[in-house]
Amino acid sequence: MNKLLLTLLIFVCTFSYSQSAPIIIDGNFEDWTSNLTTFTDTNETLDGIDLLEFQVTNDAEYLYLRIKANKEFDLTDGDLIPHNFFLYLDTDDNSTTGFKVRDDYGAELGIQFADRILFNNFTNTPKAQVNFAEVGFRSAPTVTSKEFEIAIPRASIPDGVNPLFPSSSVKILFRNRANFDWLPNLNNVFTYTFDETPVTPYQPIDINKTDANFIRVVAYNTKLNSLLDTNKLDEYERIIKVIQPDVIGFVESSDTTVEYIKSLFDNWLPLGTTDGWYVRKHGGEVTVSKWEILQEWDLDRQFPVLIDLPESYGTDLLYTNAHLNCCGANDRRQRQVDQYAAFVLDAKSPGGQITLPKNTPIVYSGDLNLVGLSNQLATLLTGQIQNIATYGSGAPLDWDDTDFKHDNALQTDIPMAYTWRSDGSNFPPGKLDFIIYSDYVLNAEKTFVIQTEEMPSDRLSLFGLQEFDTSVASDHFPVVADFSIINTTLSTEENFTLTNKVFPNPTSDLVNIQLRSFGNYDIKLFNTVGNLVLHKKEKSDLISFSTNSLSSGIYHLVISNNEGKTQFIKIVRH
Template sequence: MVTILYSSAIQIDGEFSDWELDSSILYFEDTISDTQGADLLSISITNDHNFLFIKIKLDREIDLLDNFETPSDIIIQIDADNNPSTGYSIGEIGSDYGIRCLEKFVYDNTYPGDNIEPLSFMQFRALPSITSDEFEIAIGRYPHGESIFNDTISILIKENHSNDYIPNEDEILTYTFNDTFIEPVELIEINKEDSDLLRVMAYNTLNNGLKDNDRIDNFVRIISAINPQIIGFNETGATSEQDVYDVLDTSLGGTWYILKNDPENITASRFPFVGTWNVHSKIQASLIDLGNEGPNILFIVGHLSCCGNDDNRQDQVDRFTEFVIDAKTPGGEITILENTPIVFLGDMNLVGNSQQYRTIIQGDIQDTDSYGQGSLPDWDNSELEDVICRQTDKRMAYTWRNDNSEYPPGRLDFIFYTNSVMSAAKSFTLQTEIMNDERLLNYSLLLNDTKEASDHFPIVADFDLSFNGNCNLNGDINNDGSIDVIDVLVVVDYIINSSDFELECSDLNNDGLIDIIDVVQLLSLILN
């Protein structure tokens, strides 16, 4: 028998460093390779005041909730009263709750009969939402008001396809809850602390919510509280630019530039558009002039295909990657200045094969015949950074929730960016239902605002663009309002005469030198 007695502050976000850094979390390891299918390698267990946390590690990638090329069917059996004589007998325990992940339901064995409940019955949350060899799972301790667990419980995990168990069938794994001290959730304030930061937001409005009179007030309060400067809206097929302007004008007022990309993405910006590109029917790109706020930014909004459409999503992210590579390379469809910040955000619907996620961050194009060879998309030949937007009042990072769906809450909405030229100073997901009355009042929000507005939550990031300093990086070296041969002559004269003064904002590729490469960069901007 193995007994785990520890608790820890775990954040359910699909990233596992918090499990590794906390030495108080013990885990049970299955050292025996006892299956030809997906092999369960280890299980870790801990808790906070509201949830039981389980981390499962396998020897290969699986899809926890849907069928995948690697067949797998994970079942979590919990003996809630640690009594083998009650519940469903399996291994050495009596399971009171059998969580069937692939089939997306729960067997409630606490009373006689074939009692099937949805995953929401146990406040089941699991990330990542894409395929992985590792998953972290939260199960509510008080989903119906009273605790559903005794102080000590037993747990058994079964991979049903390969008939693998952890612990093995002749062993018992017990866990004792420990609530003596659990670090409280660090609340994230919604307001932007530094006015120099650039605030962006992605928001799926659920079937044209911005023109739904029953939901507009919810959106107005949410947008007013967040006060974003650039927004990517999804599911706006029947929503006009004027509809968006009306909501933003009511929420925040001031100047807004609105651009719709048929069929259903809309970009809204406090700053003017320099150029726009329809990258794909699902992806829209805009070059935005931040003026005194910083350099131009390439802002890309996506709403990738939903659900089981892995092939379509892969095609879309391949096209996105081709576009970014083109933007960084002189000539072609688009050319931007080297080190121009790039942001890609929206409802990515990343629920299937993890290859789509890897293509976005690593530039790993799969259809090279159609879209060419991929390459790392950041300016320093590194991966794009994925901003994990934790909820303001909860250690969770899911961005979609619909308790009437068979699927548990998932992380479907993302913000990716070039972290070689910008940094994320702050990020969050807003779910008003988990905020207390004082915080709701402070931000003029209502308890059910995000629930009534959409099944997606707004995700937000504040970016620091100070890497680019205060330079006018649009190529207008002499700051006369245009990019032309005069700017080239200024730089050439500076290079030839080896002037003692510092020519600001001429190091366009940010390599620490002002040389012929910067001249070529300027010429490329003029010609393209």
């Protein structure tokens, strides 16, 4: 008996580590530096997902884990890319208690990621199922990736009785049961001891603008028309008033009307102007702007509009409010983002359904439901179209032929980037809402997510918010970005040198265009919903056309020449 025990001890290799560090759960891994505790697997040949290494650290509040594999998979979906990935935590560092995973691991917490099942394996409640919310589990990214980061609160009490971490040490074990991959392998034990060395605390983000001239864009999913729920309007009013948006895109607002949303904003944030707030609607996507909306276009669950920024900005803004299909609809989401990429590439080139002056700022935001393949985000950033036969060859989307950018907006008061949370769901919180932009033209001065439930009382009081404002309003949180325009990129010459004047404007019939030089010109007139109502090509320096067949209202004149220069002019017909 003693000889057998001695033999087992010889072949069991124990690894013990301890190291604290500040980590941000945002799907970026730059903060997981090489000097952090790292366990690397031995070389092996396996089918499917091969777990390569993991890292561990902690701060005063969380145990942090990072897992890396040989290929992309979806952490909380075992069907999209097959895997059966488990995490076992022996939180009392005692292999004889909890669920016996192996002779050397007795797990108090077991997580089966593929089916999103969590087991709380304390002595009195063996294999009691809990959910991600009861554990306080957080992870990123929400899309497929080769690596993921995880945060578990050290103060977690999943069953309401037994603290999850009763010991100063925890044994950690990863497993892919689909191919019998262990990390660490059999006869190896990994133990981590919490390091109480203080780390740099997270610095809260100031919600206020630092410059009144910045353009504040907000993406906000209002969950099943909840703006119509009078029991939620006080919460929405406090949130909107503290954010003070310039442009906001609501989604899941299909039952609201333009008049209703306008009345809310004119009451909550009166502009003191004759027209007040401008509102346009496209299915469930509602765009609200303090500046006039000149044109709009119809894409699948995506709503591009051209916003008439004040002259001091030297340009207009192409803003798209999007609500891509959810959940298992990977194919349709890909078609949607392919369609948008093709739309932007069309906008950058003369002709087609849209032609923008060079270097017009472009912002795309909304609930993108990126919960599956990472390809859709890649297309929105890079312009790499997948459905080439339908939407043409892709190309870089920004004006300097580079990628668009998206900042991982962090929550104002915790080092997390998730934008959706539903504690009644069997999914952990995730990043579903994005703001993507042309960083050749725009600089994101500040980005953040507001979740009032995670704000301390003094911060709530500072901004006039209440603890449950965001959770009462919606299961999504508002995502905010403040943009400045990089003035050196503005193409003023191209925007404003084609014409001497356009007259009369307003008009009751005839419109005359006096051009600066004789040449070939392409003239298009659009109504306010983006429909082409007049198109003519002439070689001249004075072009006239009649509006007699058009109804009264606002129209948008687009003048282009053979050199690719374009000018936009608003026409009013009495």
